[in-house]
Amino acid sequence: MIKNFIGNYRIPLIKIQRCNLVHYRFYSSVKDYSISKTRNIGIIAHIDAGKTTTTERMLYYSGYTRRIGDVDDGTTVMDYLKQERERGITITSATITFAWRNYRINLIDTPGHVDFTVEVERSIRVLDGAVTILDAVSGVEAQTQTVWAQANRYNVPRIAYVNKMDRVGARFGRTVREMRYKLGTTPLVCQIPVIQKDNRGNSLLCGIVDLLDMRVLDWNKDPKGSVINRTPLTDKYPIVGLYNEAIKGRSCLIETLSEMDDNMLDLFLSAEDHMKISVEDAKQALRRVTLNGKAVPVFCGASFRNIGVQPLIDAVVDYLPSPLDRPVPIASLSDDESIEILPKENEKLCALAFKVIHDNKRGPMVFVRVYSGKLDNHMTLYNTNIHNKERVNKLLQMYANDVEEISLITAGNIGVIIGLKETRTGDTLIQFNDSRKSLRLKNIDIPAPVFFRVVEAAGISEEKPLEEALKNILREDPSLHVHVDKDSGQTLISGMGELHLEIVKDRLLNDFKVKAKLGKMRISYRETVINDKIDHTYLYEREIMGKRLKAQISLTITPLHENDQGSFNEGGNRIILNLTKKTIISDELDQSINNQETSELIKLSIEEISNAVYTGIISSLYRGPILGFPITRLSINVHSLRLFGAESTKTAISTCASQALTDALKGRNLVLLEPLMNVNIDVPEEYLGVVLGDLTGTRRGNVLGLETSGNLFDNLDNNIEIYVPPDPIFFSSNKNDKIVNPKKVIHAHVPLSTMLGYSSSLRSLTGGTASFDMSLSSFGIMNDDRAKAVIREMQGGF
Template identity: 95%
Template sequence: MYHENFGIQIADHQHLKIYYSISKIRNIGIIAHIDAGKTTTTERMLYYSGYTRRIGDVDDGTTVMDYLKQERERGITITSATITFAWRNYRINLIDTPGHVDFTIEVERSIRILDGAVTILDAVSGVEAQTQTVWAQANRYNVPRIAYVNKMDRVGARFGRTIREMKYKLGTTPLVCQIPVIQKDNRGNGLFCGIVDLLDMQVLNWNKDPKGSVVNKTPLTDKYPIMGLYDEAIKGRSSLIEALSEMDDNMLDLFLSAEDHMKISVEDAKQALRRVTLNGKAVPVFCGASFRNIGVQPLMDAIIDYLPSPLDRSVPIASLSDDESVEILPKETEKLCALAFKVIYDNKRGPIVFVRVYSGKLDNHMTLYNTNIHHKERVNKLLQMYANDAEEISSITAGNIGVIIGLKETRTGDTLIQFNDSRKSLRLKNIDIPAPVFFHVVEAAGISEEKPLEEALKNILREDPSLHVHVDKDSGQTLISGMGELHLEIVKDRLLNDFKVKAKLGKMRISYRETVIDDKIDHTYLYEREIMGKRLKAQISLTITPIHENDQGSFNEGGNRIILNLTKKTIISDELDQSINNQETNELIKLSIEEISNAVYTGMISSLYRGPILGFPITRLSINVHSLRLFGAESTKTAISTCASQALTDALKDRNLVLLEPLMNVNIDVPEEYLGVVLGDLTGTRRGNVLGLETSGNLFDNLDNNIKIYIPPDPIFFSSNNNDKIINPKKVIHAHVPLSTMLGYSSSLRSLTGGTASFDMRLSSFGIMSDDRAKAVIREMQGGF
């Protein structure tokens, strides 16, 4: 089949139309720091599996996975792409995720539904900052992982150093399953030319085919021409078996009964390695150079051998109420339960909803029920996605990932069940969505463009839950908030080019927060108003206390805690029971406790979204609603919601309110000769606080060698180019910096260091502004957006 969007040949999908049992399914993701080689590695997987007939190239913009115009122009992954292919009679549902911190929501919602992951590491850079971020995300969901050290052909590649960094930076136990084969040329330069599989003691190389389709295997013996390779492999295998015996009881029995580790079979070692991977005790590590077509097929084998099927994962738990939950068994014979983990908008198809089916079977034209928004939805069509290509299918079975066309209201994180299912309150665990820290004002170019802009923003907001859009009540301006400068730059580009909206975006601003620092606020508020001849009335009593930064516990949206102690006893007082007539009582009974609670909660969230100082979101408040007085038919859901919203606003009026500014964790890789000027800039005008300083390349070289993991020796230097020079290790600066001073830092850092330094940053917390700084921000903001 010829794919018109990419101009490349795509192989037939007939091998994916066969039925795969749930044990033959692998739902995996590729996670890593930006530019570690995620998409390059994925493109090789597609080629070797027979999915494509040509290897896509990131630099040429011919990849299957990076299909957006913005991705091809920038050479980076912006949105996670899903693709399905077969390998060794297994079905692999693979998600290629972005590595840029601005698109962390793409990683978060992908990891939420994955069974396993491949972490790709750059052999030159080692464990980078965003790698630590995505690793922590995977830890939160207990996702088993394998690791692949890529770019072993590059100058400065150090496999052993990367293994050490995995242990000490990621807090994991790396188990080396392969070691690189380094061969010197006639000039004395080291060339990466293959790998040694430590399990079956074979040397693998790809010399017979420039595209890497043919894997040549040679048994490794003490006669192998590269001096020391056999002895090092023996050491590596021995260490691997010993490590497995420490973590796996079955392997321990084999280890104690065997005369030496070489007599333990490859299959026994693989089974032990699979067990310790699935239970999270260790991470198998492989190596290669994807761009040079080295090492990808063994990595694909490792996905099958060591990463879990849906049956190997712990059974998902869904809530039915605050105190009741149910296990979601991964069986087709069970009732349907699926999670919508991503929504994108397509000009031809409309909203496309990506789902992971946890139990049951999702059929075409089925009527569904969204338990989060209590809405009926109908399936118009089911698709199997191949990045931007799609194929219509009749069903999505338990354990699989697919796409639904036709859902009008479903969003990221919503739970879907069959409409006739009685479990209307069933909900799977939601997806954590980070708070946005930047915002733009966006305005339509003219009155005729207001409606198209509104529709475009609605579609983008549904696609990307880390974006926030709201209208400033005072100025009437529309504000769009995002995770970073690149994030909002992509949104702007999509508005203008993809949605063809004529709009203007204002200057980028920081999204601050507001909070109150009073010890405790007790407040009772009576809402009473007549609207279009109908009287609305409700009364609410609440207590507000500040949440300190180090407080633990569950929080609602925006870093607040909303506690609703609403029961029949706290809603209707004895006095009210005596004062209302029978007709009013009947009207009151129509509202259930759940409906009343939802109305109060909605009102609270509405009020928290706009603070009294500058209209920024309010955070760090614990709000306890301990009583609600209703007045019969006058107390509608609208009255209750409005009462809750205005009660909170009134309670905060004239209180000790302060502005909070986002503080970022910043990591800067800088050559030593520029260290002074970068530190001076960081601690001076940028008000940064330096937390630590490390040497990038030799970070753990002086650690105790008696650690319990095998670390292969690294050559001091090897190169495929005689003109290459030794790359000196960089210094790594760790700092805490206010986000307001980091605007445009990328350009400033390039200017200070001649383009030799790089950095990344992520939100750490929100800190209270000094009085002078707060006054300056207020003056600036009140001067107009």
């Protein structure tokens, strides 16, 4: 171990030897930083906003790397997968740890593509804060709104960074305004760009003004951006109007903070001059309003030009929370009992597995966030979700694709466990000798897949490798589903989108070296019953290998509608089990199992019986009678069960429940449902007509609304005024350039089947100027002609 100095900070350096080449990389030891000096943050944004580019600069300036990686060249630390480097996009979230100002930062770089939204979801679930990166040219884009809504669900404090301020058409003020009205937040501008004309009349970004300490920051002396020049801003500054604009910006910032923070209000009322309120007081107020979610500090820069990144990392430390600043996580012990998980090292261990990846050499690598206690090497754990004992073989600290073996993971930190055999995304881990065996942290919401493809091995010898590869991929990505069609025997793999399944195909062939064939893209439909209440009693009686199995069940099936209230159990259904001592009847005694003799005869508890019934119903709901798609929108009430002594085993009860539901639906009025997507399209006004025509014509879309971009939150109930810095009319010297008119936003419901390939079509229709996002809205009933066409297509073979 050798020591290295960067500025005033001494940072440990680790020696990594590969292929006779020695690399030195900085790392943060687990023991070096207290929980109050830890920041668990994520980078979230629309695709191509500059997340990975910004992260690469963070790593370089913190001393982790000695060169700046480039997305276009495929040399970044964070995008280490072959598929990421080939496409120039982030596909899987990557975790890395580095030090800054004697703070430990655990950073997760997340994907921006809608197909990989589950990566954002499970990352945000364990983060304490986030940096939202915005494209200064495009403003608040479609996927930005999606990831912002995900962060809102978990109440994650955020700061914003307006990137690409060096590009033609960049408009900082417009982007701040869109944050207010598209994201429904209160942006607090902490920096403004310094724009200067060159000899040719072009507008150039030459620095930024820090409104808190009224200094101009520029990076002109070092092309790599390592050296920052800090110049006090006075009225003598050569750029006309910059000083006055900065005074206005700082005054507005202090005034807005005083409306949100009581301590700042006292300072505001007592100060003779708002400019004399200290930088430290302003920072503390800004931190408080950020942590409680009242506002979002906004910074600016151009990461590719190495401008503005160091102040952004400072803002992460100054304004985003440590684990101690976040609300205490609540875990459930039972349906009506919960417990607080205190972020202390001397508490009992409680950790959440939020991601699993498969490594060819190390096997399954489980990413965990430790919420309390300490996770030691070689500790024996208990998975409370699957009720399974697990043993830790190694603990690792991740540096994207590099690792450092560590001895423990302390409360508030993120690390990786090697050796867990069965743990999945969303599982809660405690120490094996902990008595709280039912303790569970809030799970991670996994969206339902909407596309599927057939996958089959190239030959018999490839079936086992394909099965193992699919098992590993499924464990890595919980948004993927795999099941075998019972009629055709084909294996179907379902995912979030075209690119999602394309990446799966690529990984099967290249990473797992499996010789497999994948069929064309298909839509995952649903089946349901309409206008039909069904009361049904079913007797199951069968002899298997000389053993007689028998059970009888009575149930009522009622169709549900989209707007029905109440809880739903599985796949949009409501399963009600009214199984008590009075409704479970023993045939031998012809009475409820209310006495000791009957209980001994059956030898099953009511909980075991209920679980068997539930399992049987779920298995039947997974495959409908029309085309074998999952059944949805049913209320299933099991109101009695007749048992036949030793013949009524758990298997008999489960099979009886499954076949009862299948038998009840035979010959009923069943229909196919197709997925309907909420589609939001940002389109320039000149292309509005052609996009609407395509949407309502061939794509069978239903337009719900049309509005001007930037007016999405016009009805926001917030009287706080925000400071919006002025934008130059345009950045280019070309006299033909015009001010870009605000885009129009189309809101529509569109069948998913017509949205295949829409990304390419939209680019073609609008010259690449439009963008869209879509999410599953509901499942709508198909008309008869469309349903018949789908049935003919599906029955004709995959």
